[in-house]
Amino acid sequence: MTMSNWSAVKRPIPVPNDLTRAFWDGARRGELLFQRCHTCGNRQHPPAPTCTNCVSTDLGFEPVEGRGTIYAYTVMFHSGDRRFADAIPYASVIVELDDAPGALIAGNLLGVPYTEAHIGRRVRVVFEPLNDEITLPQFELDQ
Amino acid sequence: MAWEHRFSVAVSGIGMSAITRSAEKPLAALALEAVQRAVADSGLQMDDINGLATYAELPAAGHTIIDGLSIVSVNAMMTMLKLPNLRWHLQNETVNIGGAVQTATNALIAGVCDYVVVWRALHNPTGIYTAPPASHVGGPQQFTAPYGFSGIVQSLAAEYARYLERHGQSREKMAALAIAQRKHANLTPEAYFHDTPLTRDDYLNSRMIAYPFCLFDCDIPVQGAMAMVLTRTDRARELRPKPALLAGYGQRIKVEVGGRIASVADYMAAGSSSSNLTWERAGLGPQDVDVAQIYDGFAGSTIYGIESYGFAKEGEALDFVQDGNVEIGGGLPINTFGGSLSAGRLHGIWHIAEAAMQVSGRAGAHQVPGAKIGFAGASGANINATTFVFADEPY
Numbered sequence A: 001m002t003m004s005n006w007s008a009v010k011r012p013i014p015v016p017n018d019l020t021r022a023f024w025d026g027a028r029r030g031e032l033l034f035q036r037c038h039t040c041g042n043r044q045h046p047p048a049p050t051c052t053n054c055v056s057t058d059l060g061f062e063p064v065e066g067r068g069t070i071y072a073y074t075v076m077f078h079s080g081d082r083r084f085a086d087a088i089p090y091a092s093v094i095v096e097l098d099d100a101p102g103a104l105i106a107g108n109l110l111g112v113p114y115t116e117a118h119i120g121r122r123v124r125v126v127f128e129p130l131n132d133e134i135t136l137p138q139f140e141l142d143q
Numbered sequence B: 001m002a003w004e005h006r007f008s009v010a011v012s013g014i015g016m017s018a019i020t021r022s023a024e025k026p027l028a029a030l031a032l033e034a035v036q037r038a039v040a041d042s043g044l045q046m047d048d049i050n051g052l053a054t055y056a057e058l059p060a061a062g063h064t065i066i067d068g069l070s071i072v073s074v075n076a077m078m079t080m081l082k083l084p085n086l087r088w089h090l091q092n093e094t095v096n097i098g099g100a101v102q103t104a105t106n107a108l109i110a111g112v113c114d115y116v117v118v119w120r121a122l123h124n125p126t127g128i129y130t131a132p133p134a135s136h137v138g139g140p141q142q143f144t145a146p147y148g149f150s151g152i153v154q155s156l157a158a159e160y161a162r163y164l165e166r167h168g169q170s171r172e173k174m175a176a177l178a179i180a181q182r183k184h185a186n187l188t189p190e191a192y193f194h195d196t197p198l199t200r201d202d203y204l205n206s207r208m209i210a211y212p213f214c215l216f217d218c219d220i221p222v223q224g225a226m227a228m229v230l231t232r233t234d235r236a237r238e239l240r241p242k243p244a245l246l247a248g249y250g251q252r253i254k255v256e257v258g259g260r261i262a263s264v265a266d267y268m269a270a271g272s273s274s275s276n277l278t279w280e281r282a283g284l285g286p287q288d289v290d291v292a293q294i295y296d297g298f299a300g301s302t303i304y305g306i307e308s309y310g311f312a313k314e315g316e317a318l319d320f321v322q323d324g325n326v327e328i329g330g331g332l333p334i335n336t337f338g339g340s341l342s343a344g345r346l347h348g349i350w351h352i353a354e355a356a357m358q359v360s361g362r363a364g365a366h367q368v369p370g371a372k373i374g375f376a377g378a379s380g381a382n383i384n385a386t387t388f389v390f391a392d393e394p395y
Helices: A021-028 A082-087 B027-042 B074-081 B096-110 B139-143 B152-166 B171-185 B200-204 B260-264 B269-282 B299-308 B349-360
Strands: A033-037 A059-063 A067-076 A090-097 A104-110 A122-129 A135-141 B009-016 B051-054 B088-091 B115-122 B208-211 B224-232 B244-253 B291-294 B373-377 B384-391
Touching: A021 A033, A021 A059, A021 A135, A067 A104, A067 B152, A090 B152, A104 A122, B009 B027, B009 B096, B009 B349, B027 B074, B027 B115, B027 B224, B051 B074, B051 B096, B074 B088, B088 B096, B096 B115, B096 B224, B096 B244, B096 B349, B096 B384, B115 B349, B152 B208, B152 B260, B152 B299, B171 B200, B171 B299, B224 B349, B244 B269, B244 B349, B269 B299, B269 B373, B269 B384, B291 B299, B291 B349, B349 B373, B349 B384
Parallel strands: A104 A135, B051 B088, B051 B115, B291 B373
Antiparallel strands: A033 A059, A067 A090, A067 A122, A067 B208, A090 A104, A122 A135, B009 B224, B009 B244, B115 B224, B244 B384, B373 B384
16 A cells, blocks of 8 residues: 555645735636746746846746656655654655746645655646635646 | 965864753753863863854754753853853854854954854754644745645755665665764764664664655754864964864855755755865865764765765765775764764764864774864755864964
């Protein structure tokens, strides 16, 4: 049995702020929005006050396609955070999207055994509602 | 061009408290004991001390901070010591204890004080070391904690998984480093695991924490304190211990965009920037080093340090540590006191102190014979790199 059981996990709930509200509003609608610099075109995530490439402050949020590769991952075996104990072992991944090179977004690898997590595997975004306000971007293999 | 202040500051006395797993005494009492022992080791009187420096952070998230119990601030130390001649003090917020040692060096060079004590006191909280994130998370954690990236171990484990797969390496090779360090701890009376051996089977059969990190890739949290006296070299030569001369230092924190999530991107940047400054200032290079102390909060940090400091090529550190090469008697002995993995998590000060003790010839049973040039990387090479070269005499 290598499928992680997420059904009883109580995830910490993100609290949007002035920098991140547009991201979470987009996720609730099923859209993945990254910051895009209106000066140099750089796409970045997590949201930052300035462009991480050219330091412009002229930034907006635009949809990204949500397909990319696993950039890094870990499989968690330690149950120090009891809220995740039922899912252990589970894969947490860091993904680089095709249309936002250099920007990294975290997620869990859902729908397949945790042993499928490897650097370079193709993944695509899926959305997991936590409550009426917050929907999490997540990832599954793009097969 | 080598640094004009090369060899002008030295480490003199070193002292430490007992290293235990739990708080039998308040942390302030352990810090005081370490400071008193360092001053006595120098042969100084406490009233001679006119500079104080520490990095006080409790590197464990989610615990209430109580000065004297969970940290020992400069204020707490001043209150205990009542130094009549105090002229300078520092409690830095970045670059860890290495930053305190480096800034104390600057103060000594500037002539604003003569004898500085630098200490680091580490508390081991009851229960879980890094408390889980709250039920609601703002700030950078809102993009990591919902996915179970609940502590630093998972971020660093993800970085290490990327390292292994990019470089075609296997995690089993890390056994050699863990065993080398445990052998060194077995030679170090103060080390937490002084009396406990570690075999290859122990390592390979240990439980996984966050893949690819197993239990023995993680340091051992302890309660304890360590202190060292720094002074200008002319004064150090009049004191009891043979001084360890500071030949050069460097520092660099990693640029982290949006918190830890992005810190997986380049494990070489901070360590190479920091050590390049140190090599230039010291006027030598990694090939000249006799013994190296490379921070090991998690074992991966030592691997990154071996590469980013220039001791091995990128992607080859796990091969470098094989076949006894980093054991005492090997090509480059590393973490000769046992490191944080086997001696205890004193968060970098022990690495600096051991580098100094080795070139002073004062390391006892874990002395590397004839060590003249000692290197220390006192914090995670991939995150927060402070680097040092010590020498027994000017060269």
